[in-house]
Amino acid sequence: MRKPDGKIVLLGDMNVGKTSLLQRYMERRFPDTVSTVGGAFYLKPWRSYNISIWDTAGREQFHGLGSMYCRGAVAVILIYDVNHPQSLLELEDRFLGLTDTASTDCLFAIVGNKVDLVEAGAADSREKEGHGPGTAGGGGGGSPKVPKPVQLEDAVALYNKILKYKMLDEKDVPAAEQMCFETSAKTGYNVDLLFETLFDMVVPVILRQRAQGPPQTVDVTSCKTPRRTRSGCCS
């Protein structure tokens, strides 16, 4: 098997839909899933490159593995559930630190999954209030009456926090609007757009890494131990 040219990692709390999103994209279906144990990956040929996409476990007990999976990643997809604000907070509190091992020019995408449930919830509430799906007065041109518990702007705010955390300049990275998505693994909404936008963006990162050659390492065995003197370090 050819070595992957770049690695993309999916991170996020349990139950947000990481496995479902990956299966929707790779297998074009929405099967029943079981909570992931450890991690698993798919290989995706994209143009002349092989990209590995890693699904990770959101369960707390596997948390320690996250930074190992992120090592050298060219992109990380941080996933939350649009119906659960806590799952967005967890991205900052629990998952962002795991990406310290990723490549220095790693790209970040933030994804709010399960938008189909918001639309379903909004339709239910319209019916309860006596407004059919197409009736006037149902909330302004058919827009959902029940606001999404997590708004896209909340994801944009997290994206900007990530730039600060990584000490990146807005000018040097893709704009938040390009990197924050709302998806449904169930219906397939925006799933191809998410992965394929990211694939196109990581190709230049892969090329840059190739041009720079393998990562520089320091051979600690070749470092001479400084001779100790009796008067200490300042002599």
Ligand SMILES: Nc1nc2c(ncn2[C@@H]2O[C@H](COP(=O)(O)OP(=O)(O)OP(=O)(O)O)[C@@H](O)[C@H]2O)c(=O)[nH]1
């Ligand atoms: N309605 C709806 N349900 C979804 C969607 N995506 C996932 N689910 C459901 O949410 C549950 C969890 O999905 P998974 O894909 O297993 O979640 P996960 O993030 O991989 O969870 P862990 O492996 O435990 O970290 C399953 O019952 C899925 O069917 C979606 O877009 N819409």
Ligand SMILES: [Mg+2]
């Ligand atoms: Mg899973």
